[in-house]
Amino acid sequence: MALEHLFQGSALNAVDAKGRVSVPAFLRSVIERRGDAKTIVLAKHDAFPALSAYDPAYAARMHAKLERLLEKEETSAQAQLEYQQRNLMAFAATEEVPYDSSGRIVLPPMMRRKGSIEELALFLGAGETFQIWNPTLFLKDARIPEDMKDIARYRLEERGLGA
Amino acid sequence: MALEHLFQGSALNAVDAKGRVSVPAFLRSVIERRGDAKTIVLAKHDAFPALSAYDPAYAARMHAKLERLLEKEETSAQAQLEYQQRNLMAFAATEEVPYDSSGRIVLPPMMRRKGSIEELALFLGAGETFQIWNPTLFLKDARIPEDMKDIARYRLEERGLGA
């Protein structure tokens, strides 16, 4: 996968009273290069108390991969069930949200809660996907390297917040 | 294959006294992008006590797929029988229902019963198809991952129901 199609960089944006957030322009440009949808897919991150986000084309590839797996493996009841579960997680537990001409999405209330997002959203590029964090939780999480936290601190200072 | 336009997201809608339910707008938009029918096809889900639903175009593709399977293994009488059964299930055991201008369908009584749907219908995107559950049964089913149940619980709370 070409480098110019990977999500990278970081930004800290405000979430307004209506739940709107600007998706950083540098992430949007990657989304639009990877496919031409002006939409992102949101999911609860499976390891962190944050959200994971990606473009619809990525979601479609995940689906295709699941289907191929199912057809290969013998149709044991166990394999069938696992397929059903993963499929539900991949689609029912995610939400596709469009961003408007100014690049904003509205964080669906459910996602906002699952990701514990409050008034600030920390965007972090992660290659095939990117993450959206509550910066406070990010700084608290013991699993996050100090260097990464420095980035978050920098973004907070830049805004005159944090300290 | 139509990798774009997959069903995703979740919603909990009311079923009124006449058996009417609003199909969530985000699912309708996928249906109409996949083909231009304002109709959904309902079937009993083959693994869960719920309904499976999709667009007419998907039904047609399933049929084509079954036919191809048959031609491949034409020699086997066993395969013939399986084909007949699956074809019957795919068509006789399904109902196609149109939704009106406000996006509502009337759940056919038989389907309502097969899916054990009462006064609430939980819609879950599942990629090529979506599911319609009685939220109570969903929460009871041991095969459903806890993360998925959280979503159902959230949708119930949102409505001031459940816990």
Add this chain to the structure above:
DNA sequence: CCTCTTTCCATGAATTCCCATGTAGTGGCA
């Protein structure tokens, strides 16, 4: 004529769209 079904209208809430503003970064030009 009565019952069941489908169509139409009504409404409140939620969501989307559109325009306005501040700010920062870019490049041109004297």
Add this chain to the structure above:
DNA sequence: TGCCACTACATGGGAATTCATGGAAAGAGG
């Protein structure tokens, strides 16, 4: 090199639309 338009972005507010949902009216069938 210092100043000034110009543009891209993030953000705010309010207006206009859409959505889910209830109920009434109209139509079909027995």
